[in-house]
Structures are given as C-alpha cells and as structure tokens.
Amino acid sequence: MHEDERNKPVLVVDIGGTKIAAAVADAGGNLLGKARGATPDSSDAAVLVDEVERVSRLALDAVGTPLDAVAALGISCAGIVNTRDGVIAYSPNVAALRRTPLRSLLQERFGKPVRLANDATLAALGEWHFGLKRSVSDLVYVTVSTGIGGGIISGGVLQEGACGGAGEVGHMTIDVNGPACPCGRNGCWEALASGSALAERTVAHLEAGDASILGELSGGDMEKVDAQLVAVAARQGDRLAQEMIAATAFYVGVGLGNLINIFNPSLILLGGGVTKIGEPILGPAAKTARERAYVASACDVEIRAALLGDDSPLYGAALIARERSV
Ligand SMILES: [Zn+2]
Structure with a gap:
C-alpha cells in the first residue's frame, strides 16, 4: 500500500455461519458504521456476494464514505481460507463459500484490492494488535x-x-x-x-x-x-x-x-x-x-x-487490508 493510501479508510467484512458484519475502519483502526445482515441460506456464491455488497454499503452510507474513498477490503471468513490464491478451500457452515474464489469475485464486484483470511486467525491478530498492543x-x-x-x-x-x-x-x-x-x-x-x-x-x-x-x-x-x-x-x-x-x-x-x-x-x-x-x-x-x-x-x-468481543475478526481484517499481517 502506498503512503498516500495509508490514510484512507478500509472496508472490513466478517462472513460467518449465520451473520455478515461490515464496518469502515479508519487509519487508526477504529470501526465505524457497523452494519449487519444474515448469511444467505444459499449455495450460490453470487447471492452471498450480493449480501456482502448490501451490508458493506450500509456501513459506508452510515459514515458517509463513498466506495471510491476506500483503499482496500479485508474479509474474514469461516472456513479454511487459502490466503495465497484467495479461494475458500472448505467451509462447513457456509455452503456458498465452498471451493469459492471469493477474492476474485469480490475484487470484480468492488473494484478494489481484497485480502481475506480465516475468521479466528483474524480474531487472534486483532486481539494481539489492538487488544494487547503486541x-x-x-x-x-x-x-x-x-x-x-x-x-x-x-x-x-x-x-x-x-x-x-x-x-x-x-x-x-x-x-x-x-x-x-x-x-x-x-x-x-x-x-x-x-x-x-x-x-x-x-x-x-x-x-x-x-x-x-x-x-x-x-x-x-x-x-x-x-x-x-x-x-x-x-x-x-x-x-x-x-x-x-x-x-x-x-x-x-x-x-x-x-x-x-x-x-x-x-x-x-x-x-x-x-x-x-x-x-x-x-x-x-x-x-x-x-x-x-x-x-x-x-x-x-x-x-x-x-478483550475485543465479537468485533475481533473485523479488527484483524482491518490489518490485513492494510497488508499488516505480521
Ligand atoms: Zn472436526
């Protein structure tokens, strides 16, 4: 991420077995405009991407941030997430995520760089960085x-x-x-x-x-x-x-x-x-x-x-969106 991009907000989304949560994370890592939706009961990835976009726009609208102003997306997913190719290899609880090339689907939909990782891995990262200050x-x-x-x-x-x-x-x-x-x-x-x-x-x-x-x-x-x-x-x-x-x-x-x-x-x-x-x-x-x-x-x-409750995966997603995984 270039230096001038560092001050831009990022969009963070947590896709779980029952709910989708989204927020806008500012440069300080604060989560703004938190929005929620239900995870669609469908095995169609396009239906899931539609809902991710709808909940994301609720979060963006809540803080008055246009999508154009966002530097990147950080996505937290239930399941085994191949962080190299952006494909969800396995997800027992979200049928639409199974063997889905989620990164490329979301990059096409949002026209922004997308980084994704497993939800509990990101929760650990969020707790470590923001909760414990490393x-x-x-x-x-x-x-x-x-x-x-x-x-x-x-x-x-x-x-x-x-x-x-x-x-x-x-x-x-x-x-x-x-x-x-x-x-x-x-x-x-x-x-x-x-x-x-x-x-x-x-x-x-x-x-x-x-x-x-x-x-x-x-x-x-x-x-x-x-x-x-x-x-x-x-x-x-x-x-x-x-x-x-x-x-x-x-x-x-x-x-x-x-x-x-x-x-x-x-x-x-x-x-x-x-x-x-x-x-x-x-x-x-x-x-x-x-x-x-x-x-x-x-x-x-x-x-x-x-320390961070249910938001910990979103905090971790804000870090990977800014390429600060380690
Ligand atoms: Zn098992």
Missing part, C-alpha cells in the same frame, strides 16, 4: 461458540501454515472414539467442547428423563436447548445444567492443555459465546489445562477472556 509474543486465541476456532501468534509471528489452515484447533482429535464432528470425523475438540456439543450432551440427558428446569424453560422443545439456555438454567441452580457446563469446561481444558504443550504460550485468550458463560467455564477449563499440560509445570500460562 505486548506478548506467544499467544493462543481460541473462540468457543457453535464450533471452535483458533489463531496462533508464535515468536511474534502470526501462524498461517502452508495454505492458511494453521490454527484449526477445533479439529484436533481429543477422543478417537468420540462423537461425530460437522467436519465428518470423530472426537474432534469441537465435537466435545463447543456450544453445539454442550447442547447435544444436555438434550441427551433430558431425553433420558433426567430432572431439570430446562424442560420448562424450553417449553419441551429440544431445539431451543442451546448453550445460552443451559447457562440460564445453571444460574438458577439447575443441577443438570451445572453438570453439563462442568463437563464442557473439562473438555475445553483438555484441548487447551494440548495447545500449551505445542505452543508454550504465555497467554491464552478465550472468546466466543460459550466463554461468555464466564467463570463456570473459564475457571475449571484453566485448572484442567494447567493440570494436564506437561509444559505448564515449567512455565506458567495466563488464561483469561478475550
């Missing part, structure tokens, strides 16, 4: 929500891997005989410790007839039993809900222990909806992680909640 050089960021994603800063360098797939920690195997994962394999961390896993584990107990106020809270509709509702029941003292959260926290901790052994981070930041349950997840998960991590006996690791 005060640590070995950071593991993990988001635990519907699925589990992650991003790794090792030795002060964002790890992207050979084709953008580094940090897909949700699919490390925790139990070879474990439950099915959306990726088609078994016993992945995501299949045991995500919000979906928490909900499925709880529903299995409810259907087996275990006593809980969740029957009442859900009106008997098991589709309504999600991580948030289990958290509500737990706060009201429901024993089953508390046990299910404890089981999830244990599995979160098991995975974190593995990551401590591999990366020896000084800090682990936890984001995503499940970690918003707070201490009932964070406390036991950190305890289990430290107990199970061989490396933790030699070198302590701080484990705490992430």
